[in-house]
Amino acid sequence: MSLEIPALKAWFDSHKEEIFFRFFTFLKFGSVGTDPAYHHETRACAAWLLNYLKEIGFQAALYETSMHPVIFGHYCTGGKERPTLLLYHHYDVQPVDPLELWTSPPFEPTVRGGQVYARGAQDNKGQCFYTLTALHAFLQLAKEAKVNLKIIIEGEEESGSVGTSQFLKEKGALLKADHLLVIDSGIPRLGTPAISMGMRGILSMEATLSNSREDLHSGTHGGVILNPNRALVQLLAKLWDAEGRVAVPHFYDEVKSYSKEELSCFEMTFDKEEYERKFGAKAYAIETGFSPRESNYIRPTLEINGIQGGYAGAGFKTVIPARAIAKISCRLVPHQDPEKIYERLVHFLCAEAPKGIDLSISEFHGAPAFASSFDAPIVKLVAKAYEEVLGKPCRYLLMGGSIPIVGELAKASGAATLAIGYGLDDDNIHAPNEHFGLDRFEQGFLTVGRILSALTGRE
């Protein structure tokens, strides 16, 4: 049975109220996986999701890990002659601070101008829920469908997937599939379909410089003791050379260069005016010798994601703080090994830190970059579904961002792997006022619906 767009649309329209009631319920869970204060909400969110998966007809279970549980479900009626599709999502979200910059509370979804505003509205609850809604519709409308579907929804995408990784090692056999769709990616602009053919890896770490036991008075001690804030800014400033390249020795050793031909497959346009209008950007850090997209897609970067030392609140506090901290991450490209890059960074920081001061460094997590192949049949199938929904030719992207678990998932499942989705770069994911368009929610639903239909092989 083939499910055409009008049938999917009709189902969506007649279930609209229920769909959005459930979607907003999902958004209301404060599932900030990285913050222990949200532990209970994160678990409640997992339990709620499990229940919904069962309700729509999946056999599903919650697998405990060292951190947040993995939800795994399957609906396999296709037998050995039909291919198996594995879907990936995550139910954890990023922290919400600075809270004061949110127009409406992050866990009270609010619709303004056709967009739903909430933490996770796009990343990844929005994209997860249009997938679940499409599964729901598909299983209701195509009852007799012979299809093999599996889904994994993890709770640690934003915090390194340590427990999920363990789950893959122990229960990886469950995930065996032909195709894997990681629906956590985006499109270059509204209405333009796109498949992400690769994504950068990540390595994140924390460095703390400590000197005195406690904060000291900057008059009584200024001129005597080394201020950890000063030590930290001087140390971190050395991470880049005068050209703006990462100055850590051997940082770029394994980075592959791309030919013009290779790059020609990908969407590489960058509209600076549009970028400035969207993000208010004023200053750039594009790697010398590369275009903005090249610098973002195929070059590794290093960012200070957080820095804190002493008192930076209202008023003024004349202290020399006891310690200063920096949270640092790198985006990695294919062939860069997170462990090796971490070692090189640690070596550099230790060598360059001022004499005597305590430097402690700890790794959060690392995941290599991932690259898909144009040869996999799933590429054409997905492109066709996208093109039917949006009426435009599909484009191909590389992602500057990372989905840390994808490499391990591809390996465990043995599946040809693609990242797709309906994110836009100004959805404010990881930032205040995250939002997702209700139009894109519906387009996502239709696209996944068409992919599921195509998999039955009878359209």
Place this chain on the structure above:
Amino acid sequence: MSLEIPALKAWFDSHKEEIFFRFFTFLKFGSVGTDPAYHHETRACAAWLLNYLKEIGFQAALYETSMHPVIFGHYCTGGKERPTLLLYHHYDVQPVDPLELWTSPPFEPTVRGGQVYARGAQDNKGQCFYTLTALHAFLQLAKEAKVNLKIIIEGEEESGSVGTSQFLKEKGALLKADHLLVIDSGIPRLGTPAISMGMRGILSMEATLSNSREDLHSGTHGGVILNPNRALVQLLAKLWDAEGRVAVPHFYDEVKSYSKEELSCFEMTFDKEEYERKFGAKAYAIETGFSPRESNYIRPTLEINGIQGGYAGAGFKTVIPARAIAKISCRLVPHQDPEKIYERLVHFLCAEAPKGIDLSISEFHGAPAFASSFDAPIVKLVAKAYEEVLGKPCRYLLMGGSIPIVGELAKASGAATLAIGYGLDDDNIHAPNEHFGLDRFEQGFLTVGRILSALTGRE
């Protein structure tokens, strides 16, 4: 009438319970002048103090300013033939964070090992309250004393004294005096009397670097936009040269050099082992070519008192923050004009900031350094009182810290000005677990008592 130490001691002992009950009440007010959240507590503290001053016999009033009120009181029975002593204190205290490092709550005074722990226990409520207690005792015991006493207690010492400065401009005539004692200083070690003959000035400012309108995802945007954290550490790192000197052009232009003879008057010993034991210090920033005390007493410094950008809390947040902020202060030495130094710093930061990024700088406050003269008769009088109480020869210090209003107070009062007190450098002022010894509280009481007695000129 002369009030000898035994008589003062007897009064102290017989009033001990009442003294400490009142002192702890004073400490319980959360008079964090710099933080608007503590506004009501700061005002309540001022009202309570005014009441106590009246109770012990002073004519006193509260003078409103643009920020926190000034308390001024006087007790003048000496007529024109007796000299006038002006005393200076402040009732505002520093902020208390990081709160989690306090062993007992900062506004619940707690005695452990002979020390009272509370925000303000030393700076300046402890020193203020032994002075008030000495005034109380003196006025009870020496009823017929012909003496001219004035006291000013401000509420903005920790936040720039803007309102107090305005008060001095408008009501400065009230403060006319022969001697001014600023009792907010310290001794080099327990049991060693010391007079501070000078203190460094201060200049404090805030610099903010902003780029995008909101925080951005460090994968999606990394390699394109300049991270304000990176811009900030690179900018701030330029503030010092390779020798560790402040690299701002003309920063040292007006700094006076001292002869060995001039320096020989001052306590210049520095016991590195003791310093390390006390503060846990591991790394130093002593100016090249100077001893630790010289670097702290007679050389200007620049410190980053606070730095903040992005997310540095539990877990990890992969953002490129919209802005990063630094709170910076300089300690200034005689002949350095805070306004000129501020201009030079602003010029440097603007010239060195990366192209395109928004840099906004604002000044908190500035106050020049202050130096006393050995020729003033009050020097001998105070030294004698100190020596009687502690039984050791008085030493002379320079202060690395600043009491911003002292220069203006000296000018308004026309008085010979000294800074004295019983602070120790490990009292944790401006830091968690601030404390003050009950032994030093009593010594302070006796010292002020003997000074008051000496001023009657009849001992």
